[in-house]
Each structure stands twice: as C-alpha cells, then as structure tokens.
Amino acid sequence: xxxxxxxxxxxxxxxxxxxxxxxxxxxxxxxxxxxxxxxxxxxxxxxxxxxxxxxxxxxxxxxxxxxxxxxxxxxxxxxxxxxxxxxxxxxxxxxxxxxxxxxxxxxxxxxxxxxxxxxxxxxxxxxxxxxxxxxxxxxxxxxxxxxxxxxxxxxxxxxxxxxxxxxxxxxxxxxxxxxxxxxxxxxxxxxxxxxxxxxxxxxxxxxxxxxxxxxxxxxxxxxxxxxxxxxxxxxxxxxxxxxxxxxxxxxxxxxx
Amino acid sequence: xxxxxxxxxxxxxxxxxxxxxxxxxxxxxxxxxxxxxxxxxxxxxxxxxxxxxxxxxxxxxxxxxxxxxxxxxxxxxxxxxxxxxxxxxxxxxxxxxxxxxxxxxxxxxxxxxxxxxxxxxxxxxxxxxxxxxxxxxxxxxxxxxxxxxxxxxxxxxxxxxxxxxxxxxxxxxxxxxxxxxxxxxxxxxxxxxxxxxxxxxxxxxxxxxxxxxxxxxxxxxxxxxxxxxxxxxxxxxxxxxxxxxxxxxxxxxxxxxxxxxxxxxxxxxxxxxxxxxxxxxxxxxxxxxxxxxxxxxxxxxxxxxxxxxxxxxxxxxxxxxxxxxxxxxxxxxxxxxxxxxxxxxxxxxxxxxxxxxxxxxxxxxxxxxxxxxxxxxxxxxxxxxxxxxxxxxxxxxxxxxx
Numbered sequence: 095x096x097x098x099x100x101x102x103x104x105x106x107x108x109x110x111x112x113x114x115x116x117x118x119x120x121x122x123x124x125x126x127x128x129x130x131x132x133x134x135x136x137x138x139x140x141x142x143x144x145x146x147x148x149x150x151x152x153x154x155x156x157x158x159x160x161x162x163x164x165x166x167x168x169x170x171x172x173x174x175x176x177x178x179x180x181x182x183x184x185x186x187x188x189x190x191x192x193x194x195x196x197x198x199x200x201x202x203x204x205x206x207x208x209x210x211x212x213x214x215x216x217x218x219x220x221x222x223x224x225x226x227x228x229x230x231x232x233x234x235x236x237x238x239x240x241x242x243x244x245x246x247x248x249x250x251x252x253x254x255x256x257x258x259x260x261x262x263x264x265x266x267x268x269x270x271x272x273x274x275x276x277x278x279x280x281x282x283x284x285x286x287x288x289x290x291x292x293x294x295x296x297x298x299x300x301x302x303x304x305x306x307x308x309x310x311x312x313x314x315x316x317x318x319x320x321x322x323x324x325x326x327x328x329x330x331x332x333x334x335x336x337x338x339x340x341x342x343x344x345x346x347x348x349x350x
Numbered sequence: 351x352x353x354x355x356x357x358x359x360x361x362x363x364x365x366x367x368x369x370x371x372x373x374x375x376x377x378x379x380x381x382x383x384x385x386x387x388x389x390x391x392x393x394x395x396x397x398x399x400x401x402x403x404x405x406x407x408x409x410x411x412x413x414x415x416x417x418x419x420x421x422x423x424x425x426x427x428x429x430x431x432x433x434x435x436x437x438x439x440x441x442x443x444x445x446x447x448x449x450x451x452x453x454x455x456x457x458x459x460x461x462x463x464x465x466x467x468x469x470x471x472x473x474x475x476x477x478x479x480x481x482x483x484x485x486x487x488x489x490x491x492x493x494x495x496x497x498x499x500x501x502x503x504x505x506x507x508x509x510x511x512x513x514x515x516x517x518x519x520x521x522x523x524x525x526x527x528x529x530x531x532x533x534x535x536x537x538x539x540x541x542x543x544x545x546x547x548x549x550x551x552x553x554x555x556x557x558x559x560x561x562x563x564x565x566x567x568x569x570x571x572x573x574x575x576x577x578x579x580x581x582x583x584x585x586x587x588x589x590x591x592x593x594x595x596x597x598x599x600x601x602x603x604x605x606x607x608x609x610x611x612x613x614x615x616x617x618x619x620x621x622x623x624x625x626x627x628x629x630x631x632x633x634x635x636x637x638x639x640x641x642x643x644x645x646x647x648x649x650x651x652x653x654x655x656x657x658x659x660x661x662x663x664x665x666x667x668x669x670x671x672x673x674x675x676x677x678x679x680x681x682x683x684x685x686x687x688x689x690x691x692x693x694x695x696x697x698x699x700x701x702x703x704x705x706x707x708x709x710x711x712x713x714x715x716x717x718x719x720x721x722x723x724x725x726x727x728x729x730x731x732x733x734x735x736x737x738x739x740x741x742x743x744x745x746x747x748x749x750x751x752x
Contacts, residue, residue, distance in 0.1 A: 173664065173746050194668040201666025212661045212749065216366060229666035234355065273665065 113185040115280060115313055116147040116170065121179035123165050139165040141336040143179070149280070152307045153315045154324040154344075157333035164285070166333065167317045171204050171283045172196045184280070201229050205274025209286035211266040213258040219245060220254040223272045230277060244272040248302060264295035271302055275312070282306065284316040288323055300326045360678040363651075371683065374647045377640030378687025378725050379694060384633035385721045386695025390711035391702070392626025396619055398709050402548050403615050407485045409451075409579040410611035411589055413596070415571060417605050433600050434571025437501075437560065443577060444480075446595050449588035453577045454480035457563040463509075463556055464529040465517045472513055473555045474530065476563025484578045487552065492524045492539035495559050503561030508539030511553040530556060531566055585610060634724065641728035644683050648676060648736035659740050660748025669741040676740050680733025681726065688725030692718055
C-alpha cells in the first residue's frame with residue numbers, strides 16, 4: 095500500500111526519534127479581558143503547563159468544564175498559541191508561528207476529530223475526506239484515490255458518495271476519522287469523540303483509535319468526560335483549574 | 351487549489367441558494383445592461399446625426415458675414431466695418447478658388463406661396479445652379495435654376511415635394527404659375543422627396559434665383575455663401591484659400607466667419623460624447639448598487655458558513671485560501687451577472703434598432719469590454735470586505751458557532 099511508503103517519507107523516526115513528539119514548557123494561556131470582550135479581569139486558562147508526549151502514545155485528557163482541557167487541545171492542535179512558554183512539535187518551536195504556518199502544520203501533522211463530526215453537508219463522504227488534501231495542493235484524481243483508501247480503512251467504501259445527512263452518527267465519525275488521517279499525520283486530536291454516540295458505537299470508534307495507534311503508530315490524544323473513553327487510553331492527564339494535577343498510566347497502559 | 355477548482359467550488363456554494371444568487375446577480379445584470387443600452391443609444395444618436403450632416407452634402411464650407419470675435423474682449427477691432435458678403439464675392443471665389451468644386455450664394459427667408467386660392471407658408475431660398483452640387487437634393491422632374499436665371503433674376507422656381515402636394519395635388523406643377531410674396535413665378539422644377547434633415551423639412555422649400563430673391567425682398571447682401579472643397583484632403587487648404595480671397599476683397603478685414611462641416615460635426619460629436627458618458631455614469635451607479643447587493647449577500651453567506659470556514663481552517667486552509675474562496679464567489683456572481691447583462695443589453699439595443707427605421711443603437715466592442723471590466727471590478731471591490739471577514743475568523747470560535 096502506498097500509505098506505508100509515504101509514512102516512511104514524512105514520519106522521520108516516528109516512534110523512535112530522539113526528540114519527543116510534543117514538548118510543552120511553561121505554557122500559559124491567558125485570555126485578556128479585551129480579547130474576551132468583557133469588562134472583567136483576565137482569565138487564566140492554562141497555568142505553567144509542562145507536558146511531554148512521545149511518539150505512539152494513547153493519551154486521555156480529563157477535567158471538569160473550565161479546567162482548561164479544550165484550551166490545551168487547541169494549543170496542542172496549533173489552533174491557538176500560548177500566551178507565553180514554549181511548544182516544540184517534533185522539535186520545532188511553533189508557539190510563535192503565524193496563522194499561515196500554523197495552517198500548514200495542522201494540515202500535515204495533525205488530524206482532528208470532533209464531538210459533532212463537523213462534516214461539510216454539501217459534500218459527499220469522499221469529498222469531505224479529501225478536504226485536507228485540497229489545501230495540500232494535491233491533484234484531484236490523487237485526492238480521490240487517497241480519500242477512497244482512507245474510507246476503506248474505516249469500512250465505509252460503500253458509502254463514499256453519501257452525504258453527511260445520509261450517514262448515521264457512527265458512520266459520520268468514521269468519515270471524520272478518515273478525513274483526519276488522509277494526510278497521514280503523526281497526531282490525532284479528538285475532542286469528545288464519542289460525545290454524540292451511543293455506547294456500542296462509542297466502543298467501535300475507540301477500537302478504531304486503538305488500532306490506529308497500534309497499527310499506524312499514530313499518537314492519539316483524546317479530550318473527554320467519559321471514564322470509558324479514558325479507560326481506553328494508556329495515559330491519563332487530569333487538569334484542574336488550568337494546571338496538570340494528575341499524569342498517570344492507566345490500567346490499560348500498565349498492562350501493555 | 352487550482353483556478354478551475356476554485357471556480358467549481360464557488361459554483362457549488364452558489365448553487366445551494368439558487369434563488370438568492372440569481373437575485374443578487376440581477377443587480378449586476380440590470381447595471382451592465384443599462385450601461386450598454388445607454389451607451390449604444392448615445393453612439394447610435396451620434397451616427398444618426400453625422401449621417402444627417404453628410405446627407406446634406408460633404409466637404410461643405412459655410413461662410414457667413416460678420417465675425418464672432420472671441421479673441422478680444424473689447425469687441426470687433428476698430429475700423430473694421432462689417433461688410434456684407436456679395437454676389438461678387440461668390441464670383442471671385444468661383445474664379446480664384448482652385449480648390450473649390452462649387453460655390454453658391456445663399457439667401458434664406460420665409461414667405462407665402464399661393465396658387466388659385468390655396469396658399470402655404472414656406473421657406474424661400476435664393477441661390478444659383480451650383481446649389482445642387484453642394485447640397486444633396488435631386489430634381490425629380492423639370493430642372494433646377496440655371497446660371498443665367500440666377501443672375502438675371504428671372505422669375506422661375508423649383509418647389510419641394512410637400513408644396514407640390516399641397517398646391518397641385520396630383521397635377522403636374524411644371525410650367526404653372528405660382529405667386530411668391532408679391533410676384534408671379536413659373537415652376538420649372540420639382541424636387542425629389544428628401545424628408546427632414548437636421549430639423550429642416552427639405553420638402554417644404556421653394557428655390558428661386560438669387561437675384562430674384564434680392565429684388566423680391568429688396569436686399570443687397572447675401573445670407574451666406576456655401577462652398578464645396580474638391581476633396582476631403584483639400585479641406586483645410588480650401589478654407590485657407592477662401593479666407594485669403596475674401597480678405598483681399600474686403601480690404602484686409604476678416605469680417606466673415608468660416609466653419610467647416612467637419613468642425614460642426616466634431617463639435618456635435620463632443621457634445622454627444624459628453625451626454626453619452628453622463629448617461630453611462632448614471633447607469634454605472636446601478637452597477638455599484640449591484641455590487642453592494644453582492645457584498646450584502648456574501649456577508650450573510652460568511653455568517654451562515656462560519657462553521658464551514660472554521661473546519662476548513664482546522665484542516666489546513668490558510669486565511670488567504672479562505673479569502674480566495676469568497677472572493678471567487680463574488681467575482682463569479684459579478685462576471686456571470688455581467689455576461690447576462692451584456693446579452694440583455696445587446697438584445698434590447700438590437701430590439702430598439704428593429705423598432706425604428708432611421709435610428710439604430712450601436713453597441714461598440716469597447717462598451718461591452720468596459721461594462722464587463724467594470725462588473726469584474728465591482729465583484730473584486732465588493733467581495734474583498736466579506737472575504738476578509740471570513741479570512742479573519744478564529745477557527746476555534748468559528749467551529750463552535752451554532
């Protein structure tokens with residue numbers, strides 16, 4: 095399969111590199127009152143976070159609402175920048191990059207899966223999956239080929255021409271996973287990936303994550319409320335009030 | 351994303367709200383059509399009036415007595431008593447004016463023409479045999495005034511088509527006697543039907559010998575002289591020659607005014623061009639209004655598609671990619687509107703041409719290019735702000751928008 099060759103090309107030393115995949119040092123994220131738009135005081139979302147995540151980890155981030163886990167995920171996903179501190183992604187500083195550079199990093203290195211799927215309603219499953227390739231300037235025929243391969247991997251080859259409104263929740267999330275992986279990123283960020291799914295479908299999705307992590311060596315980072323999801327991870331990071339209060343191996347991790 | 355793909359993607363987005371897109375484009379359609387129709391009406395008018403001028407005759411030089419002195423604010427130079435133009439001037443021009451094909455004296459007035467109880471107020475022109483060489487009128491039957499008659503003042507006349515109808519009905523007028531003012535004239539010629547040229551009914555004129563006119567109205571000078579240059583190329587030289595001959599005869603005073611037909615036409619053309627531009631400018635305002643419509647709809651569209659923009663940015667769209675996406679939609683609407691408007695404008699212009707016999711609107715390629723270019727510009731200008739708004743969205747907030 096072509097995917098193997100591509101991964102060898104861009105995933106230089108994935109899983110065995112000397113540098114950690116993600117390295118955060120003294121990361122603060124403060125929402126200035128002007129930025130928030132209210133007359134209130136500044137809001138500290140993340141306080142002095144030090145966090146290292148290696149290649150091939152399967153991590154769950156938990157915490158109550160307002161604990162800063164979404165902010166952390168946004169910064170990890172290069173959708174937001176720390177107010178201060180350093181964020182090295184594969185050894186490169188990304189904390190001070192501009193929005194165009196961050197867009198390129200998101201496009202190549204990070205896949206996103208959301209609670210509400212975020213599929214474009216006008217597009218077929220195939221076109222939704224191919225969307226990141228559009229911004230990587232991949233030729234149309236090549237985009238379709240790679241999107242099809244990715245949809246086959248999540249067992250949706252029979253649904254490639256369906257629109258999102260013709261898909262079930264589980265199918266939609268599988269399309270979203272295919273989209274997240276079509277560029278062969280090293281990191282998959284999932285924000286409450288099972289939040290809109292029933293428990294049986296949730297387990298299917300978690301199984302896909304586990305197999306991606308196991309078979310394609312993708313680093314999976316999930317933000318969740320759900321203990322079942324957290325239990326599927328090998329490492330659990332718990333946030334409280336913008337700070338890491340717990341960072342442990344889960345039973346799954348310990349047994350692995 | 352390639353250019354073609356951007357266009358296809360924009361088409362896709364615009365198709366979602368077909369009715370809304372169509373209404374938005376209608377603004378551009380009407381604007382472009384209005385520009386094209388108004389400008390082609392203006393062009394058509396110019397051509398129509400030019401044709402009227404050339405219908406009268408070509409390479410025409412108009413000489414009128416008196417000098418419009420625009421150079422000096424103190425009026426005419428002292429000592430330069432204004433002389434009339436005379437028949438002798440006409441003869442001198444004819445003799446010495448080597449660059450002139452014809453020279454004719456002209457008297458113009460109005461009076462009554464009568465025949466056994468029927469009468470009609472008409473224009474009376476006193477002239478000579480050169481008149482028909484200079485002015486395009488044709489003698490239908492009989493003949494025009496001869497050179498000999500012109501200078502002896504024999505009482506003969508040539509009448510226009512309308513006069514014949516009114517005074518003679520179906521009867522032949524040739525050889526009949528009519529009364530013009532106080533004297534009797536024999537009709538020697540009937541002119542062919544000509545119609546109205548530059549607001550003058552050419553069929554309601556009676557022509558008499560110039561000397562007869564002078565006697566009839568007891569005047570010595572001429573209303574003016576009309577000359578025709580040998581060719582278009584000789585025009586300037588011919589005018590200069592006329593000027594020299596007349597100045598010499600008038601003791602060094604240039605107490606007359608010469609206008610070439612070309613100068614009159616170009617003055618007329620300038621005025622008509624100005625009117626056309628004013629009309630086009632007014633029509634262009636509707637194009638701007640159309641542009642505001644596009645901007646309005648795009649702003650709505652950006653709001654509606656905030657989540658889509660957020661998702662696209664999340665998976666790797668740079669701000670400039672988002673900018674391009676919305677700008678493409680805007681330009682597409684304005685260009686498609688522009689093409690439809692051009693078709694409508696050309697269609698209406700063509701339709702007006704079909705309805706009118708003598709007048710035809712003329713849509714030049716220039717105006718089509720101008721209108722299309724303007725609509726493209728409107729699309730870019732009014733697309734920039736909504737596109738910039740979309741590109742400036744924060745992907746996190748955009749994704750969270752319901």
